Amino acid sequence: MNEAIQLIDAVARNSYxxxxxxxxxxxxxxxxxxxxxxxxxxxxxxxxxxxxxxVHAVDFGRKEYPIPAAFDAIALLAAIRGAQRDAVRYPEFIQLSMAAGCVGYIVWIAGRHVSYFGHAGEVHVEHFPSAN
Structure with a gap:
């Protein structure tokens, strides 16, 4: 296994x-x-x-939290803000964002933003906070 894959796996493990x-x-x-x-x-x-x-994929296991059909951007934003303040870490973020109707997200590192998706294709785009 190459060094990059080992690092990705370690980051995923620690994040989860x-x-x-x-x-x-x-x-x-x-x-x-x-x-x-x-x-x-x-x-x-x-x-x-x-x-x-x-491309490298890491299975983190399906979480058995229900994902409602309705996409609640306000609840999702609250989870995001909690993570930005480090009041919410990834295990809780998964639960909160799923409860907000989020089915997944893409982190665009070069573009410095995250696109969060709902069941019907709703998208919330969150730009990385500025490093002040």
Whole structure:
């Protein structure tokens, strides 16, 4: 297994365990050459897309939290703000965002934003906070 894949796996493990902030995750993934990643709550898998064109997927297991059909952007935003303040770590973020009707999201590292998706194709775009 190459070094980048080992780093991605370690970051995923630590993130799923609630041991890293979103900023720490992104920083480590940049170091591994990741340009974007897709967390699919319905399949329980995160797929990482590397700058060299390779792809690596990590199964995190399907969470048995219900995902309502309605997309609640306000509740999703509250979960996002909690994560930005480090009041919410990834295990709780998964539960809160799923409860808001989110089925998954794509982190666009180079574009510095995240696109969150609902069942009917609703999209909430959240830009990375500025580093002030």
């Amino acid at each position: 365990a609630g041991q890293m902030t979103f900023g720490e995750v992104v920083g480590k993934l940049i170091g591994a050459g990741v340009e974007s990643y897709f967390a699919d709550y319905r399949s329980g898998r995160t797929t990482y897309y590397l700058q060299d064109g390779s």
